[in-house]
Amino acid sequence: MAKVPVQFSLNGEEKAEFVDSGSTLLKVLRDKMGDTSPKGGCLQGTCGSCSVVVDGELRLSCLTLAETCDGADIQTTAGLASDGVLHPLQRAFMDEFAAQCGFCTPGMIMAAKVLLDANPDPTREDVIEALSGNVCRCTGYEPIIRAVLTAARSNSQNAA
Amino acid sequence: MAIRRGRGVAAVNYPTGMNLGGDPSQALVHSTPTGNFMVTLSSVDLGQGLKQVMAQICAETIGVKTEQVIIDTADTDTGPHCMGTFASRGTHRIGNAVIQAAKEARQVMLEVAAEALEVDAGDLETDGEGNIHVKGAPQKSISIFDTALMAHFKLGRSISGRGMFLVPRSYPEVETGAMKPSTCYAHACTVAEVDVDDETGEVTVVSIKNVFEIGRALNPKMVEQQLVGGSWMGISHALYETTEPYYPARDHAGTDFNEYLMPGPGDIAPTEIVVLERPAEDGPYGAKGPGEMCANPQIPALANAIFDAVGVRIDMMPITPERILRALKEQRATAH
Incomplete structure (x- = not known):
């Protein structure tokens, strides 16, 4: 199969790779770029564990062709911490015990990040709506919802 | 309507836990040369926190900080026997095995420290901060790190322990059918x-x-x-x-x-x-x-x-x- 060149920014770093035409973004991120933070769960867009941010929008990387991301700005959970300091969402997920097996966590965090970037002061209903495309087997969702609300509060405190 | x-x-x-043919779990504990403690298990952490709780149990029993305990659940082929993490048995069964192993390791550790401090092992206690000292005389003290070094390099001893917890199989009484599941x-x-x-x-x-x-x-x-x-x-x-x-x-x-x-x-x-x-x-x-x-x-x-x-x-x-x-x-x- 013909290889196609793909070039994009991944967590602020320029990346370029020749990929099989039709490769999903998930496969390219994990197998070519070594970023295993997006997880392959259902691989058909129902579980949300592969969620990444492409040009500010939440995208299911298992259904996104890498070729369509040429020139894009891509963010994953692996790029959230800076200089060893955790992102407020990562900190809040730890503090609120919002992960057990952890498989859904990167997708949850990216979904929450897109929410908080657009709406720094969300209601509980806003959070539930934002996370509605992500499933979790372990936590019962409540600790995750609490973590997102906690992160929003800590963001607004830092801004004040 | x-x-x-x-x-x-x-x-x-x-x-x-459960009781089919008996319900066993085993654990092995040994000190590294740095005075940390390694717990070897073949019990799997599915995300419920088994590793954290086993580290707490081992640390509490030996008398060190939880951060000084490393839990290895790597391989059911090579680790000590465990029936598995199911039936709500992990904390209870494996925890009891870890306690037994950690007690034995603690005893060896105190014997080594006793040798170093020229006292009786029965007179020693741990401070939970990484030191062993004589009861009532905290200035007569040796760090667990130095104790591990002494065991490894001078005495040729292994600070280690074996743990086993078994709930034996319960057979029903023939007359009544009563048993202890x-x-x-x-x-x-x-x-x-x-x-x-x-x-x-x-x-x-x-x-x-x-x-x-x-x-x-x-x-x-x-x-x-x-x-x-x-x-x-x-x-x-x-x-x-x-x-x-x-x-x-x-x-x-x-x-x-x-x-x-x-x-x-x-x-x-x-x-x-x-x-x-x-x-x-x-x-x-x-x-x-x-x-x-x-x-x-x-x-x-x-x-x-x-x-x-x-x-x-x-x-x-x-x-x-x-x-x-x-x-x-x-x-x-x-x-x-």
Whole structure:
């Protein structure tokens, strides 16, 4: 199969790779770029564990062709911490015990990040709506919802 | 046609672990040259926090900080025998094995320190901060790091211990059938409140209130995490989850987990959790097994609440709108 060149920014770093035409973004991120933070769960867009941010929008990387991301700005959970300091969402997920097996966590965090970037002061209903495309087997969702609300509060405190 | 509210209660008496041909778990503990302690297990952490709790148990028993304990659950081919992490047995069975192994390792550690300090091992105690000193004379002290070095490089000793916990097989008495399937029991009670739409059969969980009696909570935050998640799983089993959602014929059944109905964050119910601690006599520091039990009492409590609301007994899970409507139809038919 013909290889196609793909070039994009991944967590602020320029990346370029020749990929099989039709490769999903998930496969390219994990197998070519070594970023295993997006997880392959259902691989058909129902579980949300592969969620990444492409040009500010939440995208299911298992259904996104890498070729369509040429020139894009891509963010994953692996790029959230800076200089060893955790992102407020990562900190809040730890503090609120919002992960057990952890498989859904990167997708949850990216979904929450897109929410908080657009709406720094969300209601509980806003959070539930934002996370509605992500499933979790372990936590019962409540600790995750609490973590997102906690992160929003800590963001607004830092801004004040 | 109306939305009807109902309330139901259910309680569970839950055995910790199982008893088929006996229920064993084993653990090995040894010191590294840096004075850290390694616990070798073949028990798997599925995300419930086994590694954290085993590190706490080992640290408490040896008398070091939790951060000084490394848990290796790497390989069931090479690790000490474990029946597995299921049946709410992990904390209790494996924890007891870790305690026994850690006690033996602690004894060797104190013997080495006794040699270094030229005192009797029975006169020594740990400070929990990485040092061993003579009781009542904390200035006569040696660090656990130096103790490990001395054992490894001067005395040629291995600071290590073997742990084994076995609940032997219980055979039923021939005359009465009585047996002892478990050595300790956890308990739970749930009160569920629901709204049932008798036109659509839809159930809305108004509230779930749970009390769990789990022995001692070795890590209270992780216990809470288990119970919150488990309570939700109970609701989900009761009302949503099936491999054949809503259709009796196999033609419409799911073929894999992609087609398995898995509720999302929009479906959760207001939940309250209360933890009671009644330490188990044979539990590691009093712990029982809450893991599987925490998803049990919600199911009968919801079935009872639905009965209270609309007067139909559903004895198949999940209690789907279809099953409720069929039962209501039958109820009306027999009433005429």
